[in-house]
Amino acid sequence: MKKIGILTSGGDAPGMNAAIRAVVRKSIYNGLEAYGIYQGYSGLINGNIKQLELGSVGDIIHRGGTMLRSARCEEFKTKEGQQKGIEQLKKFGIDALVVIGGDGSFMGAKALTEQGFPCIGVPATIDNDISGTQFTIGFDTALNTVLNAIDRIRDTASSHERTFIIEVMGRDAGDIALWSGLAGGAETILVPEEKYDMENIAERLHSGQKRGKKHSIIIVAEGVMSATEFAEELKKSINIETRVSVLGHIQRGGTPTGFDRVLASRLGARAVELLMEGKGGRTVGIEKDQIVDNDILSVLGQPRKFSSDMYDLSQVLSI
Structure with missing residues (x-):
């Protein structure tokens, strides 16, 4: 093991630069x-x-986004595209890769590992939806960005006596949605994992x-429906004045x-250690404040568990 490549893939997440560093x-x-793949x-x-x-990685630990930039690549999902990538790895003499991203990025890491290039997946996505880790890189920052927005919107909601969606x-x-809603004192939280009752x-x-x-x-959460659609549905059940706010890509950026x-x-440091130990096809994560690693196949094949207990608590505290 002499040369390690690093790439970021999929949606950007705050903290990717710290992982690269x-x-x-x-x-x-x-x-x-170390070789950066842009x-x-x-x-x-x-x-x-x-x-x-x-x-090359000086003065980036505090920056959002990714200095290596990111792009989605349909071609790499094909055997032909993967072969082109392997040829480039051989050309530069790269022995292994650290792939920073979400489950789509991990699929590419799995494919390369199967073809003889050991890869370690580092979970970085604001959605916190990767199995094998309690938290993904970027989630905490996105949570606090949303929470800051909720606090500001609540000031306006209170001043104008309105319901904000x-x-x-x-x-x-x-x-x-769950974490920001619970921390922000939201009266109602809608998530893809739980059914909702509009009448309730x-x-x-x-x-x-x-x-x-x-x-x-x-x-x-956008996976349930848009805020505008929800506002229209709510009107059928209760006559209240609502306002809609879509936070969008502001959730991805920031320090x-x-x-x-x-x-x-x-996580970035542990990824290198695993490669030095001759291990590939693994992902790193954190559980109970301990850094862990898992087989990439088990991570890809298992959806992350949703905390129903936290969701129930949010319902109790919002009475």
């Missing part, structure tokens, strides 16, 4: 060369690869009105929190 510096510390698997196919030195990211996973929601809002409550916050920086640093 950890991989590069851990590699160099152990006498290995623009994800697309860059791998096209040979957009450069050696990284200590200074806030749409957050989460096509298949509701962690952003309307009744809860009506009950609040009767006791003098002047405003409410409703959090809707990573201290938690995400530390998590990324720990």
